[in-house]
Amino acid sequence: MKTSIFSFLILAIVLFSCDNITTEKKDANFQQKTTTDETSIDKITSDGIMTPEVLWSLGRVSDIQISPDGSKILFGISKYSVKENKGDRNLYIMDIDGTNLKQITNFKGSEYNGVWRPDGKMIGFLSHKSGSTQIWEMNIDGSNLKQSSNIKGGITAFKYSPKGDKILYTADVKVDNNIHDIYPDLPKANAKIYDELMYRHWDHWADEFYSHVFVTDYKNGSISNGNDLMKGERYNAPREPFNGMEDINWSPDGSKVSISYKRLTGKNYALSTNSEVYIYNLENGSNQCITKDGFEGYDDGATWSPNGKMIAWSSMATPGFESDKNRIMIHNFETGETIDYSKGFDQSSSSFVFSADSKTLYFISGIEATYQIYSLDIASKSIKQITKGDHNYNSVAVAGNKLIGTKMSMIYPTEIYSIDNNGNEKQISFINKEILDKITPAKFEKRWVATTDGKKELVWVIFPPNFDKTKKYPTLLYCQGGPQSAVSQFFSYRWNFQIMASNGYIVVAPNRRGLPTFGQEWNDQISGDYGGQNMDDYLSAIDAVAKEDYVDNNNLGAIGASYGGYSIYWLAGHHEGRFKALISHCGIYDLPSMYTSTEETFFVHHDLGGAVWDKPQPKSYTEFNPANFIGNWDTPILVITGGNDFRIPYTQSMQAFNAAQLHDIPSRFLFFPNESHFVVQPQNSILWQREFKGFLDKYLKN
Numbered sequence: 001m002k003t004s005i006f007s008f009l010i011l012a013i014v015l016f017s018c019d020n021i022t023t024e025k026k027d028a029n030f031q032q033k034t035t036t037d038e039t040s041i042d043k044i045t046s047d048g049i050m051t052p053e054v055l056w057s058l059g060r061v062s063d064i065q066i067s068p069d070g071s072k073i074l075f076g077i078s079k080y081s082v083k084e085n086k087g088d089r090n091l092y093i094m095d096i097d098g099t100n101l102k103q104i105t106n107f108k109g110s111e112y113n114g115v116w117r118p119d120g121k122m123i124g125f126l127s128h129k130s131g132s133t134q135i136w137e138m139n140i141d142g143s144n145l146k147q148s149s150n151i152k153g154g155i156t157a158f159k160y161s162p163k164g165d166k167i168l169y170t171a172d173v174k175v176d177n178n179i180h181d182i183y184p185d186l187p188k189a190n191a192k193i194y195d196e197l198m199y200r201h202w203d204h205w206a207d208e209f210y211s212h213v214f215v216t217d218y219k220n221g222s223i224s225n226g227n228d229l230m231k232g233e234r235y236n237a238p239r240e241p242f243n244g245m246e247d248i249n250w251s252p253d254g255s256k257v258s259i260s261y262k263r264l265t266g267k268n269y270a271l272s273t274n275s276e277v278y279i280y281n282l283e284n285g286s287n288q289c290i291t292k293d294g295f296e297g298y299d300d301g302a303t304w305s306p307n308g309k310m311i312a313w314s315s316m317a318t319p320g321f322e323s324d325k326n327r328i329m330i331h332n333f334e335t336g337e338t339i340d341y342s343k344g345f346d347q348s349s350s351s352f353v354f355s356a357d358s359k360t361l362y363f364i365s366g367i368e369a370t371y372q373i374y375s376l377d378i379a380s381k382s383i384k385q386i387t388k389g390d391h392n393y394n395s396v397a398v399a400g401n402k403l404i405g406t407k408m409s410m411i412y413p414t415e416i417y418s419i420d421n422n423g424n425e426k427q428i429s430f431i432n433k434e435i436l437d438k439i440t441p442a443k444f445e446k447r448w449v450a451t452t453d454g455k456k457e458l459v460w461v462i463f464p465p466n467f468d469k470t471k472k473y474p475t476l477l478y479c480q481g482g483p484q485s486a487v488s489q490f491f492s493y494r495w496n497f498q499i500m501a502s503n504g505y506i507v508v509a510p511n512r513r514g515l516p517t518f519g520q521e522w523n524d525q526i527s528g529d530y531g532g533q534n535m536d537d538y539l540s541a542i543d544a545v546a547k548e549d550y551v552d553n554n555n556l557g558a559i560g561a562s563y564g565g566y567s568i569y570w571l572a573g574h575h576e577g578r579f580k581a582l583i584s585h586c587g588i589y590d591l592p593s594m595y596t597s598t599e600e601t602f603f604v605h606h607d608l609g610g611a612v613w614d615k616p617q618p619k620s621y622t623e624f625n626p627a628n629f630i631g632n633w634d635t636p637i638l639v640i641t642g643g644n645d646f647r648i649p650y651t652q653s654m655q656a657f658n659a660a661q662l663h664d665i666p667s668r669f670l671f672f673p674n675e676s677h678f679v680v681q682p683q684n685s686i687l688w689q690r691e692f693k694g695f696l697d698k699y700l701k702n
Contacts (some may be wrong), residue, residue, distance in 0.1 A: 041438070044435075049440055057435060061075060061414045062075065062414070063114065066116075068120040073095075073404060074091065074092070074093050077431060082682045082686065085681055085682050088109070088110055090106060093140060093141075094428075102141070103142075108129070117160055118160055120140075124136070124160065130147055133154035133156065134150060134155065146221060148222050159249070161254040163253075163254045169214050170238070171214060175208060179191055196266035197267050203644040203676035211238065215229060234265055236262075243300060246301045247259065251304050256281055256282060257279075258280075262275045272319065272320065276299055277289070277299050298315070298316040301350065301352060307358040312329065314348075315340075322606075342383075350364055351396060353397060354398075362398065369460070369487055369517050371394070373405060386403070386419065387423050390489055391407050392489045404428075412491060414491065443462075446459075457510055459509065459511065462509065464501045464505065468550075472549070473550055474506075475507075478500075479538060479559065479565075480515060482514070482563050484526070494561075505696070508542050510541035513529075513534040528608070530607070542558075554580070555701070556578055556580060558579045559583040565648070569584055570629075572632070573630065583695060587648065587652065591625045595612045596612070599647065630663060638668045640669075642675035642677065645677045668691075
């Protein structure tokens, strides 16, 4: 299923914090070595192609922060040790043009949430060095390290106030009773008791703690326990499971804090997407909801204009629909008006940042399976596309008269770029250049394929390194998850197209019906039609590419995760002999049981057309249920899942594997007890890649 934008940065830091990785600084060529062992670099790149080992050797760039004077960039690089099965994140700084790269932290364990103090003289960050996660500060060269907070239980994120006299932070607060509060005479009892939904979310069970927002005074580099703005509330801010500090922001004068979150509990929380934007007045203790009337879907990421007169956020109109268009809403505090500035703009928008003069709003939006930087002129309401090309921009920040963004593609992982207002780009970080220079990249091309209903779908075709068009290659149909999540220019550390192609396969990756960046009608069509037009779109794509002489039509496979995993189970009963091997990761096998076993009920309720017990029953549960077509299965299948996947519970995969076994279908079950919807631990990931390749090679390279 689709997740919020985004990603698992904090989760990865917490779970895979590594104590034993060292780094080597090298700023002459503006690049950073991923390992201190030159021999190991040569070893992992010896084949000259992308492999799982190469993938896990890459440094992962994230969270860029521009200094107050616009002259420097602060950011993090995460690196992983396969041997230790852990990761480590350090903070780096460089000049705005990419020169003078320097590593400025090197604790045992990860440093994250790095931010500039408003005076630009110090950098604050979070570290677990003292035994709990606390705020530390240092000079901008990494010297004079000092712990600034000592909050019981630790904190999870923080921001300085604009004047530098206060800090807001988030921390987990005990609000509910646990079983030992209820039964103090049973200290060794191990159980969970629930009276309402949602009792588990994504990959964890609900407990007595909730994430709250605190504000505290900050003086002479230290803070004390703060004021809980949400005291007694049984709500989480930021909103779970993947939202972050983009939902919590200071007003420019530091007198107010905006917070986006869901003030709902129980069944209402499970069935609703209605998050709101609240303005907390620190001077009088009041709070105001500015999305109270007419805003029934997600309202997230509220961002203040520098002059304090406006606040912008992304807003979805349809209740219960997590993949609705993200509109650009701007509230004017002087007039009291809230205006949708994206009317007539048939794209979703996110990652808002104002220009220094508050006249322009920059943001990221998807178009034709790419993500680009756009600008909105507030006065004229005109929207302009700034960047173009086959790539994804993940973030954008303002630095004087230029923009700084992070960009990736199917071929290259995230790096930092400088962009002028005409869209001219310059790469200014080269973190993985040393390794990537030793790798022959896969190549890709863009095709437009005719669909069965007379439309066109964009299809990426990824070719093996050193592709020879005179040869024939086994070919894979890639089925995307979401279901509303574009097959864009992402560089994935799980479903990596370069690795698939480097294994000797052509990959066909269609942007079938139900995927964003092609207008809202194309995006919305899939709801209530899981086994319909989008499945025809898959087959149109593979059939079109299979006409090429270099495709081995006798050795076609299909692969996918989440909704893509559902797609595999559906195609298993409807592919009419096209495929010789199938792989489903965390897929939905039985729609009726999915409705009552997933945690965010709003998703299935909207997308399947209602509850399984509704009269009349939505057609999804009969016409589009893969379990109803198991009698047609005839193709070897690999089924993969994780024990902590609560979005599509692992029992769905067990049902599929058991059904395949009972029907004598050659099948294999790969289960990761400690993984969730994604496989994120290094050694588990490499094992996943080896099983993935081994299964396909067995049935498609004969």
